[in-house]
Amino acid sequence: MILFGLRRAADTVGFPRALRQLVRFGWVQSMSCVFPVVIFVALAATQQLSLPWLSRYDWLLVICLAMQAWMLLAGLETRDELKVITVFHLIGLALELFKVHMGSWSYPEAGWAKVGGVPLYSGFMYASVASYLCQAWRRMKVELVGWPPLRLVVPLAASIYLNFFTHHYWIDLRWWLSALVLIVFRRAWVTYQVGRRRYRMPIVLSFALIGFFIWVAENVATFFNAWQYPNQSDAWHLVSFGKISSWLLLVIISYLIVASLKQVKERRLP
Template identity: 75%
Template sequence: MKIVKGSEHKTLIPQKPIGARAIQAAEQLIRFGWEQALSCLFPVVIFASLALTKLIPLPLLPRYDWLLVICLLMQWWMVRSGLETRDELKVITLFHLVGLTLEIFKVNMGSWSYPEEGYFKILGVPLYSGFMYASVASYLCQAWRRLDVDLIKWPPFWMVVPLASAIYLNFFTHHFWIDVRWWLSALVIIVFWKSWVSYKVNGIPYRMPIALSFVLIGFFIWVAENIATFFGAWQYPNQADAWSLVHLGKVSSWLLLVIVSFLIVATLKLVKRRIP
């Protein structure tokens, strides 16, 4: 029993039995997983396409070009069916360009490669690769809408925008200058120390620290990266002879990239909310 004190009387509110609470917790977890799965639809299609085109060679076009066709059709269907809004499509297109720019630079710096042939390649990078970044944006946008995400004690724009820009630029500049990723990671902790993300599952509100959400998403993208390289989405130098696990240090790179992605989506959402 829970006692609620008032000015003149006490009210006894019965609490649910432990078994009922456990069942409710399990139902909430299943519902949360289902909403996450729906939000991951685009990434799932990309991974399924990677596996399919690896195991079953398709005619007429090289594999990378088939992946581009599949991604384009998937993007068209998601907007056509209403799973994604036109505003979300704009965000996803922005991520495609941001990711493709990074890919072109990294490939030409020797960080990784796309060894297979393809008609639709720019400076050694197949155009479908931008959709792998766009799929992260797709997940963030859909999860934001499905879980009714809100931000608590979000830092001001003048702190968020330069921080996101610095993190993104460090992916380029560390090839010519010192790598400041750990300084940027510490700065992220300081800036977002009091920030939380709230979300709802079946109308019940929950929340977690922003920094924890960054770490969780970054880790699962690293897991996804291992699956992607196994199916030949791209290739690191140490995977030229045989596939091997992606170095755990890559988690920090994905963590920072997730932070950039989240900050862009969050900033655009807040800007749109303020526009009448």
């Protein structure tokens, strides 16, 4: 989510108040992005520093594990959120193993904590997206309006995830799936609170905005050699704009899982 999508549920506000809201929004977003920021700082630091005892990839895994433990102990994440993040870690790691095997990208550096050419820290990059969603959801009191039923949401999310695998052997259905997203979520809105005021935006717009900023983050990550695409083996190049569509669909999966799990939990509460 981003402030450009803010829409008041009531009257418009004056500039001074809007500026205060912008500051509040930025603060909440920064607090929700603690885990991703730590990963980026770790990527930059481990590339520049000479590290003893362990390889760079192994140190990144240690940092991610320590950060995850600290966030739980400090109360920045709840146990339920940790469960959701763990699911994303496993989903992301499975995708990484397949994509590296197919040559979509690579992790050229050595490391002890690598499986099938994939360093285990890579799963935390997906988990950090889930961490952001969970924390922003809680801090901004996110509510969904017009959310489609699970009988539509679950098959759609599963189809999007499977397409990341099957398009290597069959046709790429991403644009058809994107069209289905527009149809299924055409009446869905996300509402959220900044200070005492609530705002809303079409949920499809929130998918696109988050996907775009993850693409920006991906460029930062590849610049610091978190992983390499084939065209980056000799020198760093901007990640293809086509990757935005991939991240958009992956964000949709993340959003659907978080939203569905939260709805299931709410139904179980007395």
